[in-house]
Amino acid sequence: MTDNALNQASLQIEAARADATRRPTIAAFFDEATNTVSYVVSDPATNKAAIIDSVLDYEAASGRTDDRSAKLIIEYVKTNNLEVEWLLETHAHADHLSAAPYLQERLGGKLAIGKDIRIVQDVFGKLFNAGTDFQRDGSQFDHLFDDGDKFAIGTLDAIALHVPGHTPADMAFVIGDAAFVGDTIFMPDFGTARADFPGGDARRLYRSIRRLLTLPRETRLFLCHDYKAPGRDEYAWETTVGLQRDYNVHVRDGVSEDEFVVMRTARDRTLTMPDLIMPSVQVNIRGGRLPEPEDNGVSYIKIPINAV
Template sequence: MQFHIEPFFDAQSCTYSYLVSDPVTRRCAIIDPVLDYDAAAGRITYSSAGRLIEHVRAHALTLEWILETHVHADHLSAARYLKHQLGGQIGIGDRIPQVQKTFAALFDAEDDLSLDRSQFDRLFADNETFHIGALSIRVLHTPGHTPACVTYLIEDCAFVGDTLFMPDSGTARCDFPGGDAHQLYRSIGRLLELPGSTRLFMCHDYKAPGRDVYCHQTTVNEERAHNIHVGKGIAEAEFVALRTARDRTLNQPRLLLPSVQINMRAGEIPAARANGISYLKIPLNML
């Protein structure tokens, strides 16, 4: 059936968020929304989320779902803020407790972070289906970048999170806690088994060397033929060696520490202390 995809780009984090809508029922989903965060000032603002809200209201849409492909390490999620403003349910893959457990220990957050998954409204199992209006969505577990990564498949469109990048940029890193290059290779293989014309929508683009424009969409065929890490039938062992060596050269994402603390709570800011101020924690010498 016909449906509409509207990309929204956040230049600060090089993140693409997507608004997917069913024109018949006028119901929609937002995938991987962004909060604006000034790391130097420790200040959260809402202009990126505001653009999504304006679009939903201007087109008289009803927000049914706020979907996360994983717990992001490079931007703060606007999921909770959007739910407060527009309603809808927050969904993520059902392996999120593994991520929460790992990072709750790192941030000494067991006292104020429930590990019962209650921060999210819906946890999706592998191959589970759900609906946006009359649109049917299938969830594919695609771990490797994190243990809880998922892809949302809507007809001939797949929203792949950080599992794949544009062909000239390759693949996601696997050196975060719980990441696994072997798993990532197999997850990518699952995506590349989709029909060749399947459109793949990126969560990030950083403009590969020699490319002057940001890009958010490619196809399975283009990835099979041209992806610099997994194209042309590269074997698993070769990919793992390449990915592991590359990860050793990468710096930690600039917003890793604030992002994970917010995102493992489905975009909720930690509760204010007795002085009325909310705090994020910085673990020293751990990463």
């Protein structure tokens, strides 16, 4: 069966590689506390921009938030006279809180995520007993992407690809000749994302990654996380399809789906939950907004006991 979305993405990448004016300017912002990389992606021709996977700082011990990481992005946007059109989330993150509403209030833009966020909202809405006031229809976001949806950042062509497995709702965003792949894949020496969260699936993750790796070998891949693989001293978050196909320790060419599923399942059993999973998921399924304040004016994060 023809994969029209992937074919369109490949054609877009080839066109951008042939014409430098169709390639984005990319600025990365690394948050070492959560090992997360956020991006500002802009069109040099129009100064229109998108912000991808922003971080709101959060101290678990005190329950306090901070906007220092978001302010670095604001400073970059204003210094470069950019106009934000999109605030893109690759998925509802389990390791950091999104700063998208904070940034949207100050910079504008549409907040967007994949349409299957509704599945994630339903699963975690039940886990956190969020009640009937919590909408599970994705209405906390301005736009819900489907697989193959085209959009633009200024004059730059962009396309959304559904890449489930880490969660049901993961999206990759191909902008010009670059793909922002979220938590599907890491640097070749580190491998791939876990697939053991509620709604995750190692087999779907393998298929999503192999789908991405059919893009042109020269496609630039920008990752959402890096943890410095053993023997590597520097953080890194940019690679290519070709490097992943040749060297990724989990899904390089020649690794079968069954081999990957056995490896990924065994590896996931050894992993502890992310430190910030409870606050992150509760906030991020709400589009980066804190739970509604209670009658004393304070928002609270729930911790389900013996439930995960």
